Amino acid sequence: MSMNPAMNRYNWRVIWLSLVYAAFLLTAVYCFKHQLLHGVIAYVAAILPALPIIGIFGAMGRYLLEEEDEYVRMLMVRQSLWASGFALSVATIWGFLESFNLVEHVDAYSVAIVWFVGLGVGSLMNKLTLGASVKC
């Protein structure tokens, strides 16, 4: 089956947001490395790479609103719930390990990366429990 229009739009949004993320991140890293930013501008530049990531979460929400096939939508909701549970669990466990000085500090934004990994876990769980997963 060819990709449905809602999934197609979602994929394009994620591709564009990923490119914007890479551009913001590289710019911020360069500017901070060369100490070009100070004061409020430094805060703005530090936050900029976070915005496309937040945008990807928004794109997921928009996809769920636009997806007309209720079964595929249900699969994606399940996948997102698995991702959220996975990311929160990993963050909680890591947080306690870090509190007791058993592991190194990890930046908080890593939770977003773990959430994306969790989407893979969710897809696998859909495959194992329902024999189906969302075709991206």
Added chain:
Amino acid sequence: MLMENRLRVLRAERSWSQQDLAERLEVSRQSVNAIETGKYDPSLPLAFRIAELFDLPIEEIFVSPARRSSKAI
């Protein structure tokens, strides 16, 4: 508890593939397969679309879980 249904039989009577039925219902083939195999219960609007497509009342396509369990007793 998921509902049993006669979708596969009704589809076979018309010699439709899952893809044919999916196109008529404007859903994915995955959806048709999930409903037929009892892994997913359609929403009420989709159940009505299915019933209208086969020109049958909903209860002749989907078996009420309550009725099924009372028959078992």
